[in-house]
Amino acid sequence: MRYNPITIEIIEELRRIVGSKNVFSDEEKMEAYSHDETNAEEYGHMPEVVVTPTTAEEIAQIVKLANRELIPITPRGAGSGLSGGAIPIFGGILLSVEKMNKVLDIDYGNMMLTTETGIVTNEINALIKEKGLFYAGYPMSLETCYLGGNIAENAGGGRAVKYGVTGRYIMGMELVTPKGEIVNLGGKLSKDVTGYDLKQLVVGSEGTLGIVTKATIRLTGLPTAKSNLLVLYETPKAAIDTVPVIMAKGTIPTSMEFMDKLSVKTACEYLNESLPYQQAGAMLLIEIDGTNQEQVELEAEAIGDLCMENGAIEVYVADNYTTQERIWSVRRNIAEAFKVVSPIQSLEDIVVPIAAIPDIIPELDRISEKYDIKIPCYGHAGDGNLHATLVKNPDHTLEHWHEIEPKALRELYQVTKKLGGKISGEHGIGVKRKGYMLENMDPVELDLMKAIKKAWDPNYIMNPGKMFDLDESN
Amino acid sequence: MRYNPITIEIIEELRRIVGSKNVFSDEEKMEAYSHDETNAEEYGHMPEVVVTPTTAEEIAQIVKLANRELIPITPRGAGSGLSGGAIPIFGGILLSVEKMNKVLDIDYGNMMLTTETGIVTNEINALIKEKGLFYAGYPMSLETCYLGGNIAENAGGGRAVKYGVTGRYIMGMELVTPKGEIVNLGGKLSKDVTGYDLKQLVVGSEGTLGIVTKATIRLTGLPTAKSNLLVLYETPKAAIDTVPVIMAKGTIPTSMEFMDKLSVKTACEYLNESLPYQQAGAMLLIEIDGTNQEQVELEAEAIGDLCMENGAIEVYVADNYTTQERIWSVRRNIAEAFKVVSPIQSLEDIVVPIAAIPDIIPELDRISEKYDIKIPCYGHAGDGNLHATLVKNPDHTLEHWHEIEPKALRELYQVTKKLGGKISGEHGIGVKRKGYMLENMDPVELDLMKAIKKAWDPNYIMNPGKMFDLDESN
Incomplete structure (x- = not known):
């Protein structure tokens, strides 16, 4: 697609639509709108103008203008995305909804x-x-x-x-x-x-x-009762094998988080924390909620028993707020902890059938070894969504990282696909993963998506270049 | 759309694709495929040929043939639909999946x-x-x-x-x-x-x-524990007002069924059954399930208390299978009971915000009075989905019914729309309701739907004439 540049006339027209205070194009102010939480150096791109409309009617006018003038629009929320979805990769109009918060x-x-x-x-x-x-x-x-x-x-x-x-x-x-x-x-x-x-x-x-x-x-x-279990296992496989057993017993936990040994170790070092049996091969962090504390504790006990019957080494009950916070803090800080190891990473969120999680662990080890990088694995075991994150080896040059990152990602996605999984469970495709769509998706499915996009957005002005490119041949 | 007729050559080609035993075109055998559970006289239409393929590959070949020859295909399941979705209104190929049940x-x-x-x-x-x-x-x-x-x-x-x-x-x-x-x-x-x-x-x-x-x-x-409550109210409004109170308390019931006085009375007469306080203005039938009978009964008790605090006359606990079956039998037989009053009806399934259900009751009374027909109201109160059914007055001629049915339906849908509702909550649009889509839906939304349909099905061969028509101007 070839888009037209933003002219002074267009900026004037935008000002008429949303008011002068809601349009700006100075580089310094626009910088914050040029990236999200993915790596800014790799994926960032400056918009030509930022608008902060306050009504749907204003947005409708902007979109009509963009269609008339063939200018791309990139909608943006808080910019906390992890796939580059809000980055204006073709410049054009960055449309932030930040003032629409009533x-x-x-x-x-x-x-x-x-x-x-x-x-x-x-x-x-x-x-x-x-x-x-x-x-x-x-x-x-x-x-x-x-x-x-x-x-x-x-x-x-x-x-x-x-x-x-x-x-x-x-x-x-x-x-x-x-x-x-x-x-x-x-x-x-x-x-x-x-x-x-x-x-x-x-x-x-x-x-x-x-x-x-x-x-x-x-x-x-709002659930008023809560209980948390920290369950230790010798191996990731033993931990993961418990997940479907629990799901089948009727009490669906709020969360079932998985952490491998490397993740726990790194987060504990980062927090200067120590968890019991930190050397366990893997942990499950299980939360149960409900409206009756007694009942929730009965359910937690039943789940704890199931874990023990299915190969757990030990079940710790976190029955007070402080202990619960200590455990969850480890889980929440894994990503931050690995940023200390290396700020340069590729935070992934592959999703596989829950029963396939044990099979992916040795593959991660293999890829990790092959490229000499760390790949901690943690995430939402209860729904098969794993943050298998590629962490740059601090001993490697940036150049070497850029060379191996796409190769390692490609292998990770191949393994995921082989196990019946998909490349994103919650972070999205955006600009970060679109290059991997075709090799991981049936072209018929991709064509069905493109057909909808073309039918709804014939001028291809709405957040173009995200998820997939509309190429000439389609 | 103009479609081509089924020729002997096409039947021959279908036979080559699925085998002779899976193709038939004799009227007598095809009759069962000409209607669903909506009124056959009004909506039925004969196919030109019925095929019963056994694989997706066969279906793909049939669809390609239909595109090449411009022949409509109507897919069909059990034919138990209530909106005419499986009726081959343009003739053509009726494709039944009945042999694909592995x-x-x-x-x-x-x-x-x-x-x-x-x-x-x-x-x-x-x-x-x-x-x-x-x-x-x-x-x-x-x-x-x-x-x-x-x-x-x-x-x-x-x-x-x-x-x-x-x-x-x-x-x-x-x-x-x-x-x-x-x-x-x-x-x-x-x-x-x-x-x-x-x-x-x-x-x-x-x-x-x-x-x-x-x-x-x-x-x-599978839930192993269950409890049922039959809750009686003076008025429909009192019954319905309890629904969001229950939903907000955390224990989500499996079902919250609503029955007005007319529905209960007609079903009880039909079954020769008597429920307590049959003269109550409305009833809620609430089922709670779970994995622990004691807990489920505690939850049922709490819900019963909430009902009493919110204007119920009485709460009956159905704590054994026989009593549960008696109550549910009344609910399940309402539609059948009204078929005895008149087999000619329009079974509707409007859906409104749950808090709007009390507001719809007087409107139903008004429409009922205006057209001198019965409109019992029952259904899934917990999700606002009501079977407000127009029942032909046995004293009216069929001609009169055909005259007033669309008018009464139109008024019912208008009221539904005014209350923030939609014309179908679970039965679908099919051929029965498509004539009411434009007046009950923003034309922009309808155009977005049509754009997808056209993009995926450019020859308009896949179940055409259902949900909406693709007219020339679009």
């Missing part, structure tokens, strides 16, 4: 909340907590990310085993289409088969099918 | 099952029951319907409050696209953001976006 309606009768999408996800939970409710679709980054970004990426998180991911909670949305029309999809409805489910198509489409300006989300009763 | 894989490690889609839904549960598992996405008609039909309609049912509807359980599928390509979407994965979620787009697309030949479904631990 909660419009808290409907306790329907247990739904309607909000603009530039809201920080955690603020939703803060608002409704005292009413005994929470938004269960939130990801791990809830303190910084925006709901709009969660929707674009169909974000998942540590509680997804029980509660599912973002998409399950998006009941309605206001969407500005790639042609600049405003449409409301879904509603405050638990069930709806009136036509295709377009809102679920938009969820996870990484801003390529339009800009979600409002969302109606389903709220859930 | 279970291919029961994967206990991943708690997933892969099957051909011509299987009767209940057979899946029969197969896995002894392993303590069940398929939670099943609809009320599970003893006759096929999984393929459930997927096409995104079928819901009485347990959807807790477990959700079909779509939540469809993790992967083999799809024959409208161009005749075979593609696998999704997999044995709990999370997946590798591109657009095409499988959820196909779910509920009523066979217009391809034919699902295999599905991988997620299994759930």
Whole structure:
């Protein structure tokens, strides 16, 4: 695609649409909008202009302008993404929803909340907590990310085993289409088969099918009781083999997090923490929640028994807040800990069938050894979503890293595919992984996706270059 | 669209593809394939030929033939649909998946099952029951319907409050696209953001976006404990107002069924049954399930208390199988009971925000009075999905019924829309409701749907005339 540059006339027109204070193009201010949480050097790109509209109508006008002038638009939430989805790789207009953060309606009768999408996800939970409710679709980054970004990426998180991911909670949305029309999809409805489910198509489409300006989300009763187990195993296989056994017994844990020995060791060193049996081959961190503490503890006990019957060395019950925090802190700090080993990494989020997790461990060891890099493995065992992260060897040159990173990634994805998995479980494709789509996806499936993109966005102006490229031959 | 007729040459070609025993075109045999569970006289239409392929490859060849010759294909499951989705309204090829009913894989490690889609839904549960598992996405008609039909309609049912509807359980599928390509979407994965979620787009697309030949479904631990409450109220409003209160308390019931006085009375007369306080203005039938009988009973008790605090006259606990069956039998037989009043009806399944249900009751009374027909209201209160059914007045002529039915339907849908609802919560649009789509849906949304249909099915051969018509101007 060839796009037209942003001219002074276009900046003037943008100012007329959103007001002068919502348009800027000085390099210094724009720098923050040139990258997300992926490696800025590798993936960053400057926009030509940043706009911060305050209404869907303004966005619709901007999108119509972009269609008329053939200018790419990159929608952006908090910029906390991990696949480069919000990076304006073709320049053009960076459209940030940061000023659209009003909660419009808290409907306790329907247990739904309607909000603009530039809201920080955690603020939703803060608002409704005292009413005994929470938004269960939130990801791990809830303190910084925006709901709009969660929707674009169909974000998942540590509680997804029980509660599912973002998409399950998006009941309605206001969407500005790639042609600049405003449409409301879904509603405050638990069930709806009136036509295709377009809102679920938009969820996870990484801003390529339009800009979600409002969302109606389903709220859930806030669990008031909680219990945590730290379960130690000799081997990763023993740990993982327990997961489906637990899932089949009826009590679905909130979380089942897996940490290999390397991850635990690195995080503990980083935190100057010591966990019991730190030398265990692998650990499961299991959280159970509910409304009755006694019942939750009974369930935790039953799960602990299942673990012991299925090869655990030991089960530690974290029955108070302090202990729970100590354990979870280890889990949450694994990524940070490896940044000390090397800030240069490729944080991955492959997803495989849960029963295939044990089979991927030796493959990670093999790739790790072959390229002489560390590949700690941790993540959401309960849903097969693993952060197998390639960490640059501090002894290697940057040049060498750039040479081996794509090779190691390619091998990681090949192994994932062979085991029935996919290359992204929650972080998305964006610009970081799009080069690996064709070799990991049936071309027929990719063509079906491209057909939708072309039908909805014929001028290819809405977040182009993300997920896949529309090439000439298609 | 103008389609070409089925010629002898085409029948010969179909025979070569699927074998002679899987092709027939005699009227008598085809009659069963000319209608579903909607009124046959009004909606039925004969196919020109019926094929019963046994593999996806055969289906792909048939679809390619249909594209080449411009012949419509209507995919069909068990024919238990309630919106005419499986009726071959343009004649052409009726493609039944009835011979594709093999279970291919029961994967206990991943708690997933892969099957051909011509299987009767209940057979899946029969197969896995002894392993303590069940398929939670099943609809009320599970003893006759096929999984393929459930997927096409995104079928819901009485347990959807807790477990959700079909779509939540469809993790992967083999799809024959409208161009005749075979593609696998999704997999044995709990999370997946590798591109657009095409499988959820196909779910509920009523066979217009391809034919699902295999599905991988997620299994759930079979609940071993159960309790039922029959809760009586003076008014529908009092009953409905309790629903969100219960939902907010954390224990999500399996079912929360609503029955108005007229529905209870008619079903009880039909069954020669008597329920306590049959003259109550409305009843809620609440089921709670779990893995521990004691806990389930505690939860049921807590819900019963909530009901009493929120205006219930009385709460009856059905604590044994016989009593549970008696109550549920009333609920299940409402539709049948009204068929005795008049076999001619329009069984509807409007869906509204749960808090809006009380507001719809007086509107139903108004429409009922205006057209002098009965409109019993019952259904899935926990998800706002109500079977407000128009029942022909036996004193009216058929001609009069045909005159007032569309008018009453139109008013019902208008009221539904005004309350933030949609015209179908679980039965689908098909041919029965497509005439009401434009007035009940933003034309932008409809155009987005049509754009996908046109992009995937340029020759418009896959179940044409369902959900919407592609007119010349689009």
